[in-house]
Amino acid sequence: MNKGLKILVPVDFSDFSRKALPVAQELARIYKGRISPFHAYDLYSNMDGFHYDVDSFHADGDPATIEQAIKAKLRQFALESVDNGILDDSVAAQDRKPAQAIVEASGRFDMIVMSSHGRTGFMRMLMGSVAEKVLRFGHRPIVIVEDESGFTPFRKILVPTDFSSNSLAALPYAQDIAQASGAEVHLFHALCGDLHSPEQFEQQKQERLEKLHEIAERHLPDLAGNSKCFVAHGADSAHNAIREHIIGQHYNLVVMAAIGRTGLDHQPIGSTTATLIRAVHTTFMVIKP
Secondary structure (H helix, E strand, O other): OOOOOEEEEEOOOOHHHHOHHHHHHHHHHHHOOEEEEEEEEOOOOOOOHHHHOOOOOOOOOOHHHHHHHHHHHHHHHHHOOOOHHHEOOOEEEEOOOHHHHHHHHHHHOOEEEEEOEEEEOOEEEEOHHHHHHHHHHOOOOEEEEOOOOOOOOOOEEEEEOOOOHHHHOOHHHHHHHHHHHOOEEEEEEEEEOOOOOHHHHHHHHHHHHHHHHHHHHHHOHHHOOOEEEEEEEEOOOHHHHHHHHHHHHOOOEEEEEOOOOEOOOOEOHHHHHHHHHHHOOOEEEEEOO
16 A cells, blocks of 8 residues: 555544554554544434533534534544544544444545444444444445454454455555564465365365465565465355454454455355454454455
């Protein structure tokens, strides 16, 4: 990717959403980029506006005054987790649909970094619905930060691939981060379908491993000696094979495309991505080819 990355970080002022900021800072350091915290608010339904600490936050308040006050609050919130030197202007939008507001705002940015959890209205609840909508409708790479994941220091990065050109779009991002951090990049392929004998599995496994090594040589030329390849049998589904591999290896980051081909049945990998994000405590970077 080009340097000077512009990163949008949606927050709702909860401790959950705060977890995205250190991750965004690390990516800004790698790409020599800058971070803009973002918040979507609704004067008519966000009646718990007390958490903004903005006196004018009510339906009759001056819109310009409210927006500037929330931007100031965003900057204050972000500075508790990131360095001032990488912090860019805050962005606020009045919108009843947070996911739509994030997608629209992201058009001026190169990447979105957001927590998998947050707060909506009066209650704290899973932010998964917002994150998944952004994942589905957004056009920028999106990093989904899981609360319990250990993002840094980088040690291992996983890139699942089904050998489609879309899935290979994740490789340049993994290489950039690995070069900057010294992390290993692991390529993984799930061998799906009914395999009638152990011999058949071993034969196909070796064929797929050779293909993975060829991909590593071609697409990860700057990581010689710092990449590994894995093939596992996905008897029931690719996402279960990937999930078990992630749990066993303890990755800091999984980089994968939102659209691809899964195993032998050519199903969209988007459903695999969403399922994995819900299932494992790992930070995901999802690339939109």
